[in-house]
Amino acid sequence: MKKGERRGIVLSIVVLYLLCVVPVRSVLFYLNEGETKCFLEEVPEHTLMLVNFNAEDVRNTGSPLGITVSVQEPNSGAVNYQTFGLVNKYAFTSEHNGEYKICIGSNSSSWFGTGARLEVHLDIESGAAATDYSAVAKADHLSSMELEIKKMVDLAEEVMNEQNYQRGREVEFEDVVFTTNSRVHWWSVIQTILFIVSAVWQIRYLRSYFQKKKLI
Amino acid sequence: MMERVSVLRVLLLVIGIALAFSVSVQIEPRTKHCYYEKSQGNEWLFVDFTVTRGGLLDVRLKVTDPRGASVHEELHIFQEHTENRELMFHTAFEGTYSICFDNEMSRFTAKVVRFHTSVHRNQDKTDKVKTSKDKKELLKAEHLKPVEQSIQETQQTLKNIHDEQLYMRTREQVHRDTQESTFRRVYFFSFLESAVLLGMAAFQIFQLKRWFENQPSMRGF
Numbered sequence: 001m002k003k004g005e006r007r008g009i010v011l012s013i014v015v016l017y018l019l020c021v022v023p024v025r026s027v028l029f030y031l032n033e034g035e036t037k038c039f040l041e042e043v044p045e046h047t048l049m050l051v052n053f054n055a056e057d058v059r060n061t062g063s064p065l066g067i068t069v070s071v072q073e074p075n076s077g078a079v080n081y082q083t084f085g086l087v088n089k090y091a092f093t094s095e096h097n098g099e100y101k102i103c104i105g106s107n108s109s110s111w112f113g114t115g116a117r118l119e120v121h122l123d124i125e126s127g128a129a130a131t132d133y134s135a136v137a138k139a140d141h142l143s144s145m146e147l148e149i150k151k152m153v154d155l156a157e158e159v160m161n162e163q164n165y166q167r168g169r170e171v172e173f174e175d176v177v178f179t180t181n182s183r184v185h186w187w188s189v190i191q192t193i194l195f196i197v198s199a200v201w202q203i204r205y206l207r208s209y210f211q212k213k214k215l216i
Numbered sequence: 217m218m219e220r221v222s223v224l225r226v227l228l229l230v231i232g233i234a235l236a237f238s239v240s241v242q243i244e245p246r247t248k249h250c251y252y253e254k255s256q257g258n259e260w261l262f263v264d265f266t267v268t269r270g271g272l273l274d275v276r277l278k279v280t281d282p283r284g285a286s287v288h289e290e291l292h293i294f295q296e297h298t299e300n301r302e303l304m305f306h307t308a309f310e311g312t313y314s315i316c317f318d319n320e321m322s323r324f325t326a327k328v329v330r331f332h333t334s335v336h337r338n339q340d341k342t343d344k345v346k347t348s349k350d351k352k353e354l355l356k357a358e359h360l361k362p363v364e365q366s367i368q369e370t371q372q373t374l375k376n377i378h379d380e381q382l383y384m385r386t387r388e389q390v391h392r393d394t395q396e397s398t399f400r401r402v403y404f405f406s407f408l409e410s411a412v413l414l415g416m417a418a419f420q421i422f423q424l425k426r427w428f429e430n431q432p433s434m435r436g437f
Contacts, residue, residue, distance in 0.1 A: 025237045025238065025239055025332070027239050027251055027333075028252045028253060029250070029251050029252060030250075030252070037241075037249075038241065039239055039240060039241055040240040040241065040328065041240065042240070042385070124239065127378075145363070145364065145367075148364065148367045148368070148371070149367060152367055152370055152371050152374065155371055155374035155375060155378065156374055158374075159374055159378050159381065162378065162381045162382070162385070163381070166384075166385065169388075173392055176396070176399070180399045180402070183403075184402060184406070187406055191406070191409075191410055194410065194414065195413065198413075198414055198417045199417075201417075202417055202420070205421055206421065206424065209425060209428075213428070
């Protein structure tokens with residue numbers, strides 16, 4: 001084995017090793033009864049999103065509690081609202097580019113406030129990290145090598161999606177910049193004309209006023 | 217050449233990690249949001265955060281230990297540098313540490329904060345207890361077939377590319393917001409300027425007229 005190759009292998013191992021201990025995107029927070037906390041997630045279209053939560057009543061009131069998950073679309077503001085038990089996963093695919101607002105709230109089915117306080121562990125994943133590869137392997141009967149290749153293909157698609165998204169945003173922004181540029185240009189011209197007209201008006205008005213008062 | 221590429225890859229990985237694993241929240245004016253991390257004591261708490269939208273891009277961070285005493289408090293303004301602010305604290309006590317983002321100093325603007333918190337046993341963000349066993353594991357893992365190894369490398373490179381894209385996306389968003397704010401200011405001040413100048417012209421004429429009319433020698437015209 002050449003020296004360069006060996007170094008490459010060791011480096012890959014180290015990098016993989018580092019990656020194994022890096023945690024997923026998880027947050028820990030508390031929800032009082034009826035409270036909602038929201039998170040923003042900006043994704044390109046056709047991205048799989050997974051909301052994974054694990055809630056526990058720290059005050060052990062024993063009352064029946066549920067978690068409500070609501071997802072708000074970026075442009076239309078349409079909200080998709082669902083109720084689950086305390087430990088669950090919710091997956092959806094983004095139909096549009098943009099920022100999705102994912103809100104987690106507590107929901108109790110009893111009439112009176114029970115004073116419950118939920119400790120919630122929340123994970124929000126998108127793209128390849130949101131896919132359950134063991135399920136995919138079973139469904140399509142893939143060998144471990146084929147599964148790794150599939151993971152790689154999914155990652156490459158994620159990169160491509162992101163690039164397309166960026167390209168679209170850049171086009172939008174270019175429009176804004178050019179519109180502003182031409183507006184500033186036209187406004188300067190109009191403003192100059194306005195000022196010339198105003199100066200001419202001033203002089204003519206004064207002249208006619210003084211002529212009327214027989215000073216000139 | 218090989219070494220430079222390797223170092224770059226590891227560096228990209230480290231930069232990428234911070235942002236790729238963060239969560240975004242919108243903090244309304246006059247409110248604060250608190251998030252928690254559990255520690256078993258004698259560990260390291262990592263917090264990295266940045267403000268991506270809202271006014272001066274400022275937010276107050278407050279880290280509190282399980283007894284309620286403040287570990288760290290700072291008001292950070294991200295206007296000039298949009299890089300993440302990375303902080304590391306040694307957790308002396310066992311329990312739940314709270315990390316609060318405070319927007320109470322703002323009256324009208326909401327702030328969007330991206331942050332990531334984690335607790336690790338070691339300062340290099342790993343949980344491994346360093347023993348000679350780890351070296352043996354490393355050596356064992358070298359028996360990967362070349363194809364598998366190359367697939368793993370490609371996957372890692374793709375992940376790095378994606379992380380880098382997410383980082384660029386955040387920076388682009390901040391710059392775009394600044395530009396849009398600049399455009400709004402240009403519009404507003406152009407109109408204001410025209411209105412003021414035309415108003416002044418009219419005012420000058422009518423003021424002159426009044427002065428002439430007030431002259432005693434002119435009365436009676």
